Amino acid sequence: MDAAIIKRTKKAVIFFTTRQFNYEIPLGLSHSSPILMASNLHELSNRFSFCYQPKQIHSKNIAVVTKETKRIYEADGLITNTPGLLLSIRTADCVPILMFDKNNRVVAAVHSGWRGTSKQIAHLCAKKLIDEFAADPKKLMVYIGPSIRDCCYEVSEKIAKRFNSYNQPSKIKNGKPFIDLAYINKEMLINTGVPEGNICIEKWCTGCEAQLFYSWRKRKDSGRMYAVIGIPEIRKTE
Numbered sequence: 333m334d335a336a337i338i339k340r341t342k343k344a345v346i347f348f349t350t351r352q353f354n355y356e357i358p359l360g361l362s363h364s365s366p367i368l369m370a371s372n373l374h375e376l377s378n379r380f381s382f383c384y385q386p387k388q389i390h391s392k393n394i395a396v397v398t399k400e401t402k403r404i405y406e407a408d409g410l411i412t413n414t415p416g417l418l419l420s421i422r423t424a425d426c427v428p429i430l431m432f433d434k435n436n437r438v439v440a441a442v443h444s445g446w447r448g449t450s451k452q453i454a455h456l457c458a459k460k461l462i463d464e465f466a467a468d469p470k471k472l473m474v475y476i477g478p479s480i481r482d483c484c485y486e487v488s489e490k491i492a493k494r495f496n497s498y499n500q501p502s503k504i505k506n507g508k509p510f511i512d513l514a515y516i517n518k519e520m521l522i523n524t525g526v527p528e529g530n531i532c533i534e535k536w537c538t539g540c541e542a543q544l545f546y547s548w549r550k551r552k553d554s555g556r557m558y559a560v561i562g563i564p565e566i567r568k569t570e
């Protein structure tokens with residue numbers, strides 16, 4: 333397995349890191365070169381100056397980031413339309429969601445565990461892109477990275493009940509409910525107006541694939557994967 337699962341690199345750079353990625357992205361705004369080096373994307377280093385990492389608190393807070401952003405946001409959703417700036421969120425089982433509207437050149441990154449999914453942060457982020465950044469939901473591309481799936485993600489009945497309104501309710505195994513947050517987030521975004529065909533879910537379960545990904549739930553791993561997205565800067569000489 334490579335250090336990163338690379339989804340696209342042209343109009344937007346979109347990737348999910350794996351266990352092989354050995355770098356910790358600092359909170360706030362930092363230089364993007366080490367992130368790109370550790371992801372084997374060195375050739376993009378001259379396209380990005382900065383990377384932003386929020387302090388994640390399982391909230392529905394969404395922050396808009398620019399190169400002037402100085403503070404460390406407590407946020408689980410990030411949006412930028414500034415070229416040359418990477419957005420990153422970290423997970424180890426929770427659902428990482430990256431969004432891209434190529435016509436309006438705006439990107440977003442969302443961290444959505446059961447709390448964030450229950451607070452509908454993915455929907456709120458897509459809505460903000462639509463209402464405040466003129467994104468067209470029909471053109472919005474959504475990439476959902478590796479997360480813990482319903483083969484492994486046992487929850488309490490109280491938590492399972494929160495998601496009863498979705499088409500894929502919990503699976504019951506040995507009397508215990510198991511849920512699939514990636515699927516629930518996909519359905520949530522379809523309800524927001526994003527076409528099903530625009531939403532891509534990575535096939536891996538972080539709980540099942542110990543050699544590829546960190547899993548807090550299965551192995552109490554202290555490491556995290558990063559989901560990273562940004563619009564490359566076009567140099568004036570090109």
Ligand SMILES: [Zn+2]
Pocket residue numbers: 480481482483484485537538539540541
């Ligand atoms: Zn699994």
